[in-house]
Amino acid sequence: MASEEDSIEQAAAARRERLKALRAAKELLSTPDEDSVPSENKAEEFDDAEEENKLNMKFRNYLPHDTHLQEGKVAPPVLPKFEDPVASAPPQPEKVEDPFVNIAPKKPNWDLRRDVQKKLDKLERRTQKALFQLMEEQERQNQTVAEENGEIISAD
Known part of the structure; x- marks a missing residue:
């Protein structure tokens, strides 16, 4: 154990010596040497x-x-002085209209149309289907009449 304490003390002493050497080097660098600065007139340095x-x-x-x-x-x-060409010409006043004049009221039945629209779409599809069936039936009747009369009708 004594050897450990001695080695610690030696390391501490070596560190102190290095710190002292660094401080001394720093002081030498911070103080200017009179020989390194050539000066002809001491009064100029003072001024x-x-x-x-x-x-x-x-x-x-x-x-x-x-x-x-x-x-x-x-x-x-x-x-x-700076003249802004855009700011120099005042904007032409536009005719301002009252926004409440152009308000158009909704049609009186708009809510009814909204509520019934699904049913109307369904009826429209059924109507188209029924018209197609009637057309097919009429076409078949025309073909049977043509066959009875002996006419030849080409199917397009």
Whole structure:
């Protein structure tokens, strides 16, 4: 068990050393070297740093109370003139009719027709069938009369 504790402590110590090395490398990368940035005039660097610290604010929709900030007010944009050819010609007024004038009433027997329609359809089929039977019967009578008279009738 002692060997396990020793190995755990060694691993923890190794991890601490790696973290320290990473922190040191990060600090070295974040701080600029004076040798790597060639500068001829230190006053120019100071002015640049001062300009970066100064805020440049622009206000489009807000007018601040402070006079220094009012200088940052941006003028509203000027929109170009645009004439819409469709909107320029007013639509011609159409003659509006009263919708209640053209309402046609239903026929007084519409409900009776609706209720009796099935029976009428059945009767129509029977009527057609009866007419067909009468036609066949009449045709047979014509053939018998023609045979008695000796006439030859071809069946079409």
